[in-house]
Amino acid sequence: MWELGEHFRNHVEEYRDAVHEHFFNAVPESRQIFALSMRDTHTSLVPALAWVIEHTEPGKPLLADVSAKLTQLALDHRRHGFPAEVYSRFADALVAGLRVLALTQYQYNFSCDVINQICETMAEAARESDAAGEAPAHSAQVMAVEHPTRDTSIIRVEAGLAVPYQPGQHFPVTTQYLPGQWRMLTPAQPSDGTGQVVFHVTAAGAASRSLAHAQPGDWWTLGQPAGGISLPNAGAGELVIISYGTGWATARCAALAALSTGDRSQVQVPHIFAVTGSPGAHYDTYFQQNLESLGVPVRRIVREEKDPWLLNARELAAGSDYVVSGEPTDVVVNEVELSTGTPPRFLLIGPAEEVGEGKEGLIKRGVGKQQIDVLSWGRDGRWEPEDYATLA
Structure with a gap:
């Protein structure tokens, strides 16, 4: 049902507003959990529903991977504090909103069936989590x-x-x-x-x-x-992490997790390339040096030699060298062995634009798409479900 999914995507605001109008009237207290600006309210609702519609066959139950995503979404939504029973009310709102889409009877019936399956799956996941005593x-x-x-x-x-x-x-x-x-x-x-x-x-x-x-x-x-990575076992090929900006936080966490295992022969210690716009944006150089002394290779790359005058950066740790390159992936590929042994795995972390550029650069330089995973987010910290990476 790709055409139907595309129809939902072409009417994002109309459908979302119609759903919210019904839901806020039916459950007035729900208005407080959303942003004050309607433009910023529930922005992922319609794309998510369209994705499920595109991955569901008429007359068949939801696919296992679709159900898994919905289960995780239900666990995420428990933070709002509503009981699982609210999903039946939300299903009514989703169905009521279909009036603005001018669907055929067949499309309407199919949409209603998918909506009910979605809400039943999420309600059941929420109930199970409640019963297990898991904190929302x-x-x-x-x-x-x-x-x-x-x-x-x-x-x-x-x-x-x-x-x-x-x-x-x-x-x-x-x-x-x-x-x-x-x-x-x-x-x-x-x-x-x-x-x-x-x-x-x-x-x-x-x-x-x-x-x-x-x-x-x-x-x-x-x-x-939600999301996460799994550090590969030793012998499974080198893990190369390329972090952009505060993507360094995730690289740092992964390195500490690898070091904490206590048995270097079992877990692969990552090779980290930290990329920033200028030297002063490498804000954690003292800790990076500590990691290097413990055997975690950290390579600093900057796009420009001079800091912006408003950056107000503190001094780098003594001896914190870096490479200046407008193409950070050139530095990575030149320093990582690609041609012999088990091919390395690459994990790119940071803002979506830089991660996308980095992935494209690796592919152009001969790295296979299957060797690359990403964890990326938009300008204001918004993540997309397809960006959740798990390294095997």
């Missing part, structure tokens, strides 16, 4: 804030209980001054059972800028983590 979200207080550059903040938050997560997973994060808006942040160190989580935040976009300007004493809400 964590409340954490900002304990410390550093500003190594004008655009970057290192923020440590502390929850009352342990916050479990895996390397590379991201948390949906909001706070009282971001009503209805969530941004995805990845921790910069592995979960240690203390309830402390450290995030590196770039002030890009209004919502992310608000988080980057947090103050000690602020309270944040962290939803359940």
Whole structure:
């Protein structure tokens, strides 16, 4: 049903507004969980529904991978605090909104069937999670804030209980001054059972800028983590991580997780290339040197030799060298062995534009698409489901 999915995509705003009109009238308290601006409200709703429609055959149940994505989405949505029973109300709203799409009877019936399957799958996942006693979200207080550059903040938050997560997973994060808006942040160190989580935040976009300007004493809400990576076993080929900007936080977490295993013969320690616009944007060079002393190769690459005069960066650690290159993937390919033994795996982390450019550059230089995974986000910290990578 690709044509029907495309029809939904061509009428994103009309359909979304019709659904919300019905849902907000039926469940008035739901309005408070969304952004104040309707333009920023539930932006992924219609693309997600279109994707499910495109991957479902008429008269057949949802595919296993579709159900898996919906299950994860339901677990993510538990952070809003609604009971599983709300999905039946939302299904009614999704069906009511179909009136603006001018569907044929066959298309209408098929859409209703898919909508009901979606909401039943998500309601069941939410009920199972509730029954298992899994926390829908964590409340954490900002304990410390550093500003190594004008655009970057290192923020440590502390929850009352342990916050479990895996390397590379991201948390949906909001706070009282971001009503209805969530941004995805990845921790910069592995979960240690203390309830402390450290995030590196770039002030890009209004919502992310608000988080980057947090103050000690602020309270944040962290939803359940999603996505993640798995460090490959030793002997499975070199893992090369290319991080862009604060994508370094995920690379840092992966390196610490590999070092914490205690048995270097079992887990592959990654080879990291950290890419920034200028030298001062490498804001964590003291820690990078510590990693290098522990056997984690870290190569710093900058696109420009001079820092912008407004960057307000602190000094790099002594001996923190870097390579200047307008094409960072040239440096990577020149330094990574591609032609012998087991081919390396590449993981690209950072803003979608830079990650896309990096992936294209690797492919042009002979790296197979099957060797490349990505974790990327948009300008204001918004992630897309297809960007969740898991390395085998």
